[in-house]
Amino acid sequence: MYIAHTSKRGEIQSLKEHLLNVEQYSGEFGSKLGLKNICSLAGMLHDVGKYSTQFQHYIEEIVQTGSSQFSNGGDHATVGGQILYRTSENKLLIAPIINAIFSHHSKLMNFEDPLSNSNKFYHRLTKENMxxxxxxxxxxEEIHNKHDFLACIAEAELELKRFTTRFLQFTKTQSIPFKSKLHFFNHLSVFLTKFIFSCLLDADKLDAKAFDDGEKMTISRVNWSLLQHRLNSKLESFEVKNKIDELRQKMSEQIVQTANCETAIYSLSLPTGGGKTLASLRFAxxxxxxxxxxxxxxxxxxxxxxxxxxKEMNEILWRDGEKKVILEHHSNVLQDNLIENEAKIKRNEYRLPAENYVDNWNESIIFTTLVQYLNxxxxxxxxxxxxxxxxVDSIIxxxxxxxxxxxxxxxxxxxxxxxxxxxxxxxxxCTATQPALEKISKKINPPLELVQNLGDVIEQFKRTEICYLDRPAGWNTDDIKMFIDRKMQDEDNILIIMNTKKAAKDLVLNLIGNTNFEIYHLSTSMCPQHRRDALIDIKSALREKKxxxxxVSTQLIEAGVDISFxxxxxxxxxxxxxxQxxxxxxxHGEYAVKQVYVVKHSEENISQLKQIEIGGKIAxxxxxxxxxxxxxxxxxxxxxxxxxxLYDAFDKKLxxxxxLTSIYDLFFKGKNTLGYMQYSNSIGTASEEYEVISNDSVTVIVPYKEGQEIVNKLVDHSSIFDFSQLMKDAQQYAVNLFKHEEKALEKIGAITTISFGNKGVHVLNSNSYHNLYGVAID
Structure with a gap:
């Protein structure tokens, strides 16, 4: 028997079983886009290189002694691609499949290298293997006879032909311009390759985990009609206290009536406070x-x-004793960065219980971030x-x-x-301020609006008046303070939002001396738990009116925070x-109309914040x-x-x-000359270079409340599992610092690094964290 894996229980999985399982799973996933045979080919061939003498010696030594003199089992990913390359001449078909096979333990490769005539993809295809x-x-002999294998390739060719025809029709409806046939196929290859790769990766991981755990993973499906009933019951329980409540109810009813619409791109443009979250859930x-x-x-x-x-949706949809229906996926819940290089750790050595679900998003309702989506x-x-x-087949x-x-x-x-x-x-x-995505060069067709008579609805929801206090010289911090003092003679509360943490902190320091007011502050210089506590205090103070x-806040208060001043x-x-x-x-329409004052702060340094700077000029x-x-x-x-x-001002930067190029062109356009495998784009380089948000920051754990206790535990703990759990907890007591902020704090000895194996955890000293404004940076 040829071996593929050994489990943590000491059991052996044959290579035949693994290849056939992954073929089945990958094919099932691929059928979602009509690509069953294409993805089956990737599954059946991905680990065929484990038939090699070197790998079998490696895995047999592990079975017998628990270790091997070989550092690894050699390159087992290349052979499957080479077999497909030897069997089929249809390069448009086999290139994306081979890329997925080659890359399933690494990262996708370029079809053509952008800055070199050297082709690593070709070199790997022609790599000598005795x-x-x-x-x-x-x-x-073991997996598929040659006749069946050729039949699968023939079916895969038909699938690609149908997919290509559909893709061509789709691009025509979207007015996507192609300068050449090559440009068209490069464009197609991005999503085709990534999709095949996705099916293979998930199939491989699921089968390996099922074998390691000794049981097949099952996904429970929810009772959608029950969830819908619970949501409707909650909506019916809401009291209609004023005009805004009445409008929210009316919009929710109107939007759910559109739910029989076809699959497409829609906009839901309710004003802020219009009830978009629950209305969109009801529609979905x-x-x-x-x-x-x-x-x-x-x-x-x-x-x-x-x-x-x-939190809000769990309260509506979930009952005690039931499995929670919502998967919450972001860094504050599960750590991604701890389990990246699987080649350097033993399988499942510190797997978190929900990680397998997180990795593939095979849950019924998922909440995640824009960063995770684009990634x-x-x-x-x-x-x-x-x-x-x-x-695929979802509502996003x-x-x-x-x-x-x-x-x-x-x-x-x-x-x-x-x-x-x-x-x-x-x-x-979904937003109160719909971006004009149909106005950029890589545009979408105008989304179909779910809100009828949008202009009238915006006017009906109008609760504020925008007053732009334009001064040629702008407003300095003292000017803003004096204006606040005047307004507070007539108002019980005021929210001031600055563009930078420094401007917000400077204003807070100018206001602190006044004992007539309660002063609160919110910024990303405060850890998440600190901000959460501050918001609770603010809402309590607004409610009690003592x-x-x-x-004074940065712009973090503008999205998703249900609060009213x-x-x-x-x-x-x-x-x-x-x-926002x-x-x-x-x-909530507590008054007829209230004022929002806009001022140009002359002392804010926004020269590095180009979207704020240019957006402000346009505004x-x-x-x-x-x-x-x-x-x-x-x-x-x-x-x-x-x-x-705004989009015109940024133009190509979009x-x-x-x-001298762009991530977009590396992915979708590629070189203008035909590549060895037909495609000429650089998926690998583009993926390596792409970051949703530039990672020019460092994370420190701050000594706010339980933060100090977490630091103490970090010093005492040594197991990876404990480290992982502590890092999860520590996210609530962590602050991201820019490099220049880190250097300033290091210069005064305010940051200490706790070593943990080959990792380091940065900790802020207690005298550099303030209970009002967080990290103290002079």
């Missing part, structure tokens, strides 16, 4: 049952929104790509979609077009952020024009104009520029 013919013969539950979708996925920009929304398509890490096939709701980073907009558009047009997935773009309240002052920024700030003023012009023409600056017309001008 056992190739022997292994091929064993494959035909009905649409899913009518169209037999598999899951609902919420994509949000910030982890704070996940925590708030998951599925464009990041090089296999754990991200593994999730791709589970986005993008909450606060305007928060997609500008440099990723073109890539974002390509992903949602593919999902809606080719993968039977309904997309809902003392007047001033809250009588007056808001916003430092000049983009119009979308001003609209307005959503924290008179949120400056639109705010003045709207004031002159008596138009609503937060209306649909003004918002579309703002985003159109394609994610790197050097």
């Amino acid at each position: 056992e190739l013919e022997r292994i091929e013969q064993l494959f035909f 539950l009905e649409h899913l049952q009518q169209h037999n979708k598999k899951r609902i996925i919420y994509i949000v920009p910030f982890t704070t929104i996940i925590e708030q929304n998951v 599925v398509f464009y990041n090089s890490k296999n754990r991200n790509t593994r999730r791709f096939h589970n986005l 709701i993008f909450d606060e979609v305007q928060a997609v980073p500008l440099e990723s907009l073109s890539l974002f558009n390509e992903s949602i077009k593919f999902l809606a047009g080719m993968a039977n997935t309904t997309i809902v773009l 003392k007047k309240v001033i809250c 009588n007056c808001v002052i916003r430092s000049l920024t983009g119009l979308d952020a001003i609209a 700030a307005a959503g924290r003023c008179n949120r 400056h012009a639109i705010l003045n024009d709207c004031a002159a023409n008596n138009e609503n600056p937060l209306g649909n017309k003004a918002m579309k104009l703002y985003f159109t001008r 394609d994610y520029l790197i050097g």
Whole structure:
């Protein structure tokens, strides 16, 4: 018997069993896009190199002695691709399959290298292997005879032909321009290769885990109609206290009536405080049952929104004693970075209980971040790509979609077009400030709006008046303080939102001396638990009204925080952020109309924050024009104009520029000359270079409340499992610092590093963390 794996129980899995299992799973996953035989080929061939003499000696020594003199079993991923290459001349078919096989223990390769005429893909295909013919013969004897193998290839060719025809029709409906046939196939290869790779990775991981655990993994499905009943019961229980409550109820009823609509890209453009979260869930539950979708996925920009929304939805949908139906996936729940290089650790040495589900997103309702979503398509890490096939036949709701980073907009558009047009997935773009995604060069067709008579609805929800206090010289911190003092003579509470942490902190320090007010602060200089505690205190102070309240915050309060102030002052920024700030003023219609004041802060340094800087200049012009023409600056017309001008200002940067090219071109265009395997794009390089958010920061654990206790435990613990759990807990007491902030704190000895094997954990000293504003950086 030829061996594939050994389990933690000492059992042996034959190579034949593993290859046939992975073939079956991969084919089942591939059938979602009509690519069953294509993905089956990847599954049956991926580990065929384990028939090699070197690998069998390696694994047999492990079985007998628990270790091996060989560092590993050699390269077992190349042979499967070589067998397919020897058998079929259809390069358009076999190149994506071979790439997936080659890469299933590493990362996807370029079809052509962007800066070199050298082709690593070709070199690997033609790599000499003295056992190739022997292994091929064993494959035909143990797995599939040559006749059946050729029949599978023939079926795969038909699948590719049908898929290509569909893709061509799809691109015509989306007005995607192609300069050449080569450009068309490069474009097609991105999602085709990533999808095949996803099916193979998940099939391989699931079979290995099932064997290691000694049982097949089962996924329980939820009773969708029961969840729908619970949601409807909750909505019916809401009291209608005012006009805003009445409007929320009306919009929810209207939106659910559209749930019989076809699979497409939709927008849900309710104003802030309009009840988008529950309205979108109501739509999704009905649409899913009518169209037999598999899951609902919420994509949000910030982890704070996940925590708030998951808590609210669990209270509605879940009952004690039941399995929770919502998978919450972000760094605050499970650590991704601890389990990246599987070659360096023993399988399952410190697997977290829910990790297998997290890795492939095979759950019914998922909450995750925009970063995680974009990484599925464009990041090089296999754990991200593994999730791709589970986005098919789904409903994906993008909450606060305007928060997609500008440099990723073109890539974002390509992903949602593919999902809606080719993968039977309904997309809902949910925000009060719809970005003009149909206005950029890599555009989508205008989304279909789920809210009828949107202009009228925006006016009906109007609870604030935007007052732009434009001064040629701007407003300094003292000016803003004096303005706050004047306004607090008439108001019980004010929220002030700054663009930078430094500006917010400087204003707080200027206000602290006034004993007539309670002063609160929110910024990312505070750890998540500190911010959560502060929000509880702020809401309590607003509710009890024992003392007047001033809250100074950065823009983190603008998305997903359900809080209402009588007056808001916003430092000049983009119009979308001003609209989000307005959503924290008179949120529930407590008063007829309240003011949101916009001022240009002359002392804020936003030269490195280009979107805020340029967005502010565009907003400056639109705010003045709207004031002159008596138009609503937060209306649909003004918002579309703002985003159109913003996108024009950034232009090519929307394609994610790197050097003389862009991530977009590396993925979708490639070289202008035909590659050896037909395709000429650089999927590997593009995936390696892509980061949703530039990782120019370092994380420190701060001594806020239980944070100090976590630090003490870190010093005493040595097992990886404990480290993993502690790191999970520590996320609530962690702050991300920019490099210059880290250096400033290190210079005064405020940061200590605790060594843990080959890892280091940075800890902030207690005298450098303030109970009001967090990390103390002078």
